[in-house]
Amino acid sequence: MTLPLILLIVGLVAYPFFYAIYLSLLNKRETAFVGLDNFRFLLTRDTFWLVVQTSFLFTSLAVLWKAILGLTLALVIHTLPPRGQRVWRGLSLIPWVMPLALSSLGWWWIYEPTHSALNWVLVLLGFSPKSWLAEPFWARFSVTLVNIWYGTPFFMITYLAGLKSIPQELYESSAIDGANAAQRLRYVTLPMLKNIIAITLLFSTIVTLATFDIVRVLTRGGPREWTHLFGTYAFELGIASGDVPLGAAVSLFMFPILAVSAFFILRGIRRSTS
Numbered sequence: 001m002t003l004p005l006i007l008l009i010v011g012l013v014a015y016p017f018f019y020a021i022y023l024s025l026l027n028k029r030e031t032a033f034v035g036l037d038n039f040r041f042l043l044t045r046d047t048f049w050l051v052v053q054t055s056f057l058f059t060s061l062a063v064l065w066k067a068i069l070g071l072t073l074a075l076v077i078h079t080l081p082p083r084g085q086r087v088w089r090g091l092s093l094i095p096w097v098m099p100l101a102l103s104s105l106g107w108w109w110i111y112e113p114t115h116s117a118l119n120w121v122l123v124l125l126g127f128s129p130k131s132w133l134a135e136p137f138w139a140r141f142s143v144t145l146v147n148i149w150y151g152t153p154f155f156m157i158t159y160l161a162g163l164k165s166i167p168q169e170l171y172e173s174s175a176i177d178g179a180n181a182a183q184r185l186r187y188v189t190l191p192m193l194k195n196i197i198a199i200t201l202l203f204s205t206i207v208t209l210a211t212f213d214i215v216r217v218l219t220r221g222g223p224r225e226w227t228h229l230f231g232t233y234a235f236e237l238g239i240a241s242g243d244v245p246l247g248a249a250v251s252l253f254m255f256p257i258l259a260v261s262a263f264f265i266l267r268g269i270r271r272s273t274s
Contacts, residue, residue, distance in 0.1 A: 024039070024249040024252055025245070028242075042246070050228070051225070054140065054226065054229060055209060055229045058143065058211070062147045067200070067204075070155020071155065071159050074159035074162075075185075078163045093153045096153035108217060133222075135223065140227055143219060150214070151204060151207070159193060159196065166193075209230065210229075210231050210254065211231060212229075212231040230251060230253060231251070234251040238251075
């Protein structure tokens with residue numbers, strides 16, 4: 001009964017992973033075995049370390065804000081009447097269900113420096129327009145903002161489902177004991193959502209670190225390579241520049257990072273449930 005799933009995992013996960021390891025050990029023409037030379041070469045490149053810095057900064061900020069905004073949105077929607085919950089839940093999911101490449105193109109028009117709505121609002125408020133995608137700091141900010149906008153609904157719907165599963169008796173008991181809203185959130189809601197929060201953080205970290213569409217559509221890694229992530233830099237080296245082994249080596253740097261993150265998060269879940 002599990003054989004179809006096992007074959008699917010082997011074909012779509014295990015085989016590409018081991019084939020990527022094999023490719024990363026070859027030269028550019030894929031005709032000779034060079035061992036770890038591709039990895040050593042990357043470690044000497046300033047651009048690669050800039051990609052590492054950007055990937056960590058982008059992932060940590062995006063996941064943190066998605067978790068905060070998703071929890072806040074879930075708490076607000078949870079307090080609404082049932083009919084209002086259905087309406088706002090559906091509206092909040094729109095960014096998540098839209099094709100990411102299409103919504104990123106819409107954001108590209110919003111950030112467009114000459115005729116964008118965002119700069120028009122800034123000028124209307126008395127500020128000077130900005131080159132959102134042409135200046136390194138604002139380009140990083142813009143890419144991160146789009147990822148937060150896209151991923152927050154996932155956190156919201158997951159946390160909302162968790163809130164629905166918390167027994168109402170716990171809130172009634174804490175209210176009888178004199179707990180205010182902040183204390184109920186700290187001592188009832190958050191402990192009951194702890195495992196769900198951990199799982200969503202892990203899943204979002206994996207997906208966010210592997211982000212490709214947003215950067216590819218908005219900046220293509222520029223300006224001056226400041227918005228390249230592991231996925232886009234691997235594509236740039238492996239596909240655009242024709243050095244597939246070097247691109248495979250870049251993509252494999254994500255594996256130990258994600259493996260360590262998954263280990264500590266899942267270990268924390270096991271300890272909390274044991």
